[in-house]
Amino acid sequence: MICFPNCKINIGLNIFNKRDDGFHEIQSIFYPVPIRDALEISNSKETTISIYGAEIPGDPTSNLIYKAWELLAEEHHIGPITISLLKKIPSGGGLGGGSSDGSFMLNLLNGFFHLGLSMEKLEGYAAKLGSDCPFFINNKPAIVTGRGEYLRTLNLDLSGYHLLLVNPKIHISTKDAFQSITPRIKFELDINAIENLNFNYWKNYLTNDFEEPMLRKYPQIEFIERQIKDLGALYTSLSGTGSTYYGIFRDAPNTENLFPNCDVWKAKL
Numbered sequence: 557m558i559c560f561p562n563c564k565i566n567i568g569l570n571i572f573n574k575r576d577d578g579f580h581e582i583q584s585i586f587y588p589v590p591i592r593d594a595l596e597i598s599n600s601k602e603t604t605i606s607i608y609g610a611e612i613p614g615d616p617t618s619n620l621i622y623k624a625w626e627l628l629a630e631e632h633h634i635g636p637i638t639i640s641l642l643k644k645i646p647s648g649g650g651l652g653g654g655s656s657d658g659s660f661m662l663n664l665l666n667g668f669f670h671l672g673l674s675m676e677k678l679e680g681y682a683a684k685l686g687s688d689c690p691f692f693i694n695n696k697p698a699i700v701t702g703r704g705e706y707l708r709t710l711n712l713d714l715s716g717y718h719l720l721l722v723n724p725k726i727h728i729s730t731k732d733a734f735q736s737i738t739p740r741i742k743f744e745l746d747i748n749a750i751e752n753l754n755f756n757y758w759k760n761y762l763t764n765d766f767e768e769p770m771l772r773k774y775p776q777i778e779f780i781e782r783q784i785k786d787l788g789a790l791y792t793s794l795s796g797t798g799s800t801y802y803g804i805f806r807d808a809p810n811t812e813n814l815f816p817n818c819d820v821w822k823a824k825l
Contacts, residue, residue: 557668560592561660563651564691565719565795565802567750568762571739579687579703580739585750585762586652586691586700587712589719590823593653594642595621595660597668603629603636609643612654613727620658620685625665627681634669646819648727650798652692658685659692679705688796699745711751714825718805720784723819724776726799733797736769755790755804767794776818777801783814 564586572581593609603625605616616622621639628634639661645653659682666673673681675693682689687704697712749757771778777794780801784792787810789803803809811820 557598557664558594558596559660559664560594561645561653561656561692562592562695563589563645563653563656564688565589565721565793566650566764567758567791567793568745569764569766569796570743571734571737571765572742573739575703577703580734581742582687582701582704583742583745584700585697585710585712586688587697587714588695589651589721590825591645591651591721591821593644593657595657595664596640597637597661597664600636600638603639605639605641607641607643609641610646612643612647620654620689621661623685624658624661624681627684628662628665628669628671632669632671634665634671637668646723646725646798646800648729648798649723649800650728650794650796651721651800652688652796655686655688656692658682659689663693679707710747714753714804717790717825718808719802719821719823719825720787720789720805720809720811721795721800721802721821721823722780722784722815723798723800724774724780725817725819726774726776728770728797728799730797733766733770736773737765740765758791762791762793764794764796766797770794770799774799780815780818784809787811787814 567585569584605622678693679690683705697710698707784803792803
């Protein structure tokens with residue numbers, strides 16, 4: 557059985573107070589993006605994992621897809637499987653690729669072994685895997701709060717717009733990123749302005765708290781930011797705590813020769 561985990565972009569990312577469990581309160585909008593990995597499982601005598609494509613640091617058994625299998629194997633006694641992952645979404649790019657892989661694995665195992673788990677139950681398992689994981693169970697635009705486990709679905713539709721993502725191949729760890737910011741005071745978002753695509757509101761209020769320190773630290777990202785804005789993007793932002801910078805456009809931008817030594821993706825939403 558095979559599935560194709562997609563990534564997401566953060567439309568705004570605000571960091572508030574630190575919680576008793578050591579995590580910070582966040583507020584962000586997650587929007588699914590059609591850039592995908594490929595994940596396949598099949599029955600086997602023992603569980604193995606093979607990863608191809610983009611390099612993922614660390615032991616493969618520490619990957620969230622393997623941890624998802626361990627989690628369900630412990631509670632539902634599912635059998636061993638062979639796991640194959642073709643990795644296209646960059647690690648450390650702020651696109652949630654690892655979280656998506658883990659959550660899609662939960663959905664895949666649920667269907668493969670006919671477990672009959674509800675979406676609510678799957679979101680609970682996903683929260684055990686990581687902060688961004690619950691979003692990818694339902695995989696629809698949402699305001700994400702708490703440490704990432706509380707979701708409020710939005711009627712947000714960017715269909716027909718063009719997305720440009722540029723990654724300078726810099727891996728930024730979440731831990732390092734959080735050390736660079738100062739938490740802010742909580743504020744409420746204007747849902748109507750968000751859902752009605754008021755891009756002036758987006759520019760002023762849907763900001764990423766990591767963007768300023770990351771642009772200051774990494775000149776490559778600052779260069780990408782200037783180039784995307786010069787192309788006439790309606791909205792631009794750093795995604796998550798990673799190194800991917802993106803722009804939303806009404807028409808497909810011409811990026812020929814603009815971003816040497818970078819990974820560049822274009823998608824019509």
